[in-house]
Amino acid sequence: MSHIIAPSILAADFANLQRDIEMINQSEADWFHIDVMDGVFVPNISFGMPVIAAITKHAAKTMDVHLMIVDPDRFIKDFKKAGADILTVHYEACKHLHRTVQAIKQEGMQAGVSLNPHTPVSVLEDIIGDLDLVLLMSVNPGFGGQSFIENTYKKISQLKDLIEKSGSKAIIEIDGGVNDKNASKLLAAGATALVAGSFVFNSENPSKTIQNLKEVQP
Ligand code: DX5
Ligand code: ZN
Numbered sequence: 665m666s667h668i669i670a671p672s673i674l675a676a677d678f679a680n681l682q683r684d685i686e687m688i689n690q691s692e693a694d695w696f697h698i699d700v701m702d703g704v705f706v707p708n709i710s711f712g713m714p715v716i717a718a719i720t721k722h723a724a725k726t727m728d729v730h731l732m733i734v735d736p737d738r739f740i741k742d743f744k745k746a747g748a749d750i751l752t753v754h755y756e757a758c759k760h761l762h763r764t765v766q767a768i769k770q771e772g773m774q775a776g777v778s779l780n781p782h783t784p785v786s787v788l789e790d791i792i793g794d795l796d797l798v799l800l801m802s803v804n805p806g807f808g809g810q811s812f813i814e815n816t817y818k819k820i821s822q823l824k825d826l827i828e829k830s831g832s833k834a835i836i837e838i839d840g841g842v843n844d845k846n847a848s849k850l851l852a853a854g855a856t857a858l859v860a861g862s863f864v865f866n867s868e869n870p871s872k873t874i875q876n877l878k879e880v881q882p
Contacts, residue, residue, distance in 0.1 A: 667851055669877045670695035670728050670837070671870070672861030673719065674710060675808045684865070685722045691874040695728040695750075697839070697859045700743075702733035705757050706806035713739075713746045720747025728857075730778065730839065732805045733757065737764050744771040752776030752799050752837075755783055765794050776837070780805065781813050785822040792826055795834040797857070803840030808861040812841030817853050824854035844876060851882035 671693050676684035688696060698716055703709040720727055729748040733739070736753045737760075743751055751773045758764045761777065768775040776797035777788065781804060788798065800819050803810040820836060827834055837857035838850050847858055860877060867873040
């Protein structure tokens with residue numbers, strides 16, 4: 665299977681959202697990456713349910729929703745209703761992660777868990793078998809356009825080992841500072857899905873940039 669490219673809507677032009685959604689629909693992108701920030705878990709606020717529902721209406725691809733919010737359990741049903749196909753919560757934001765993951769699956773969504781750059785992969789040892797996806801943050805969550813943290817490569821290898829040893833079917837997604845300079849090395853280390861925000865939307869030809877990322881070889 666070739667890798668997955670998930671453009672992050674956070675970097676789109678919110679005044680031309682439908683245009684940017686259509687661009688992704690027409691492009692070689694696989695998923696829509698949707699960043700939800702609450703101003704508590706991260707020092708920024710992005711958007712919520714009405715905006716996600718509006719995106720879903722036009723989006724013809726998988727809705728990959730990344731929650732950077734405290735106590736996500738409160739809203740699992742609402743995110744399903746808004747159109748999420750994959751729902752990813754932060755390890756650092758969940759008191760009862762196992763319960764949260766089961767609740768996401770019960771709603772018929774795929775369950776992901778995200779780790780901040782400082783959180784070791786080993787914390788997932790007892791939950792990895794239940795996960796569809798692990799999202800490793802390669803920047804501190806909260807903002808697009810930050811530079812990639814090099815320690816991520818090591819974490820991908822550790823996570824790959826953990827997944828293989830446990831027989832988990834989880835895939836590895838990388839989020840933050842992804843570009844044409846690090847994509848190949850990320851895939852070689854074991855990543856399957858790459859999120860790209862500013863690198864795609866700040867480029868002259870976003871659709872071509874997506875195609876280039878899609879053609880990167882490990
Ligand atoms: C950051 C978000 C990312 C962000 C990535 O907290 O989770 O998805 O949009 O943006 P870039 O690719 O610009 O780092
Ligand atoms: Zn994200």
